[in-house]
Amino acid sequence: MSVTVRIPTPLRNLTDGAETVEGSGATVGEVIADICASHQGLRDRLYDDGGAIRRFVNVFLNNEDIRFEQGPDTAVKDGDELSIIPAIAGG
């Protein structure tokens, strides 16, 4: 599956300034792992030392927070859009 991933401003120095990158995989977790493999430095930013997505990183699949779905195991399909959003905003 090919999925478009929106990159937040603080990470665009790792994507040559690109706002979106393409990733592939069957689940949200696989797509993120795929873009981490193709962009050096991204893994350290998105995952903590235990290998879990950092607690201040929110991931949305087609505008739906993946915490309301199956988290990183949520299935994706061709043409889906993932957004990585810093959690710390608002209020």
Added chain:
Amino acid sequence: MTETQPLFKGLKCRECDKAFPAEVLYVCDACFGPLEVDYRYDAIADRISRETILSRAANMWRYRELLPVAGPVTVGEDVGYTPLVKAERLARALGIREVYVKNDTVNYPSLSFKDRVVSVALTRARELGFDTVGCASTGNLANSVAANAAHAGMTAYVMIPSDLELGKVLGSFVFGAHVIGVDGTYDNVNRLCSEVAGQHGWGIVNVNLRPYYAEGSKTMGFEIAEQLGWKLPDAVVTPMAGGSLICKIDKAFREFVKLGLVDDHPARIYGAQAAGCSPIVNMVKEEADWVRPIRDPKTIVKSLAIGDPADAPYAAATMRQTGGWGENPTDEETVAGIRLLAECEGIFAETAGGVTVAATRRLVESGKLDPDGTVVLCITGHGLKTKEAVADEFRTLSAIRPTLADFNAYLETLNKEQVACP
């Protein structure tokens, strides 16, 4: 240290301590943690004292050394220093020895505590070169950004859920702001706003200016301590939406202690949310380490209806570490809380104030809050903004003819013994 050198060094990640310059940054690029202002407390200690504070005008900028602006105050010079009301009748009704109401329903100019954060954010926004500002809001923040931007001659884009109370919608439109209603929850609005901030180069007060903005809430804590006679209270009860205010009140107390402005005293910090959206209170009650977001908040307390609060872990930690607790009263209790505060003290609070009063009642009843102490209730917004919440509580106003006979006949129908508050 020269007079012109800022009393803050820059920003620092709250999670990993990585240092950043005092620019338009809010997220740590190493770990995504929130950035906070990093002050030069040694230099501040040389510059601030009770005497210097007392010599200044009665507004929140009397504590300016502890606020993250480099130059003169250019937006919101008259904000803050709201009354701390000794609430004897409310204290009796709640069964508490001594209650004070920190009355931000009359904060200037937009009648909520948000004027505190916005005056800091917009003053800093100008220092950083912005002429266009914005926010994601449940209403009060939008009103404050719109009003303060109007006075400052800045352009404002405020984004709100489209189903807010009429008073809060009009209270943004009237100032000439661009009001963008979004079909969705606050969390949907907030996410959109985060993406807008990255794209348009605007100063979004609670997104890319958040480290500066959030510091403004400390002034509510500074004022409480000063107005109590340079003392910390035994307990504070404060409403929680994103969870920032509760953290900053505690931070304000700690800073005053650190600078020798008050004696150290264990002030327990309690948080209040509505039953229909209480992710932070749930964390405290369930002893959870991480927040379980609420997808569809269902409450009349729209100003607190944030399902995924940014500061949830820090707010929960504040309650735990100070020996406080959280409560989440129902909408019915909230309406009763609004009426109790109004009838006892003549203060008309919005729904968030009703939640705070109702939560205090629950905390006393459950034994979590010591009724023998001095308790401060933070009442953060005016009731005229959320009239819908109490509109059905009262009979429809009927009319009598303008005659003395009609008046006396009408008086006979009233229960003159009716006293709402003991």
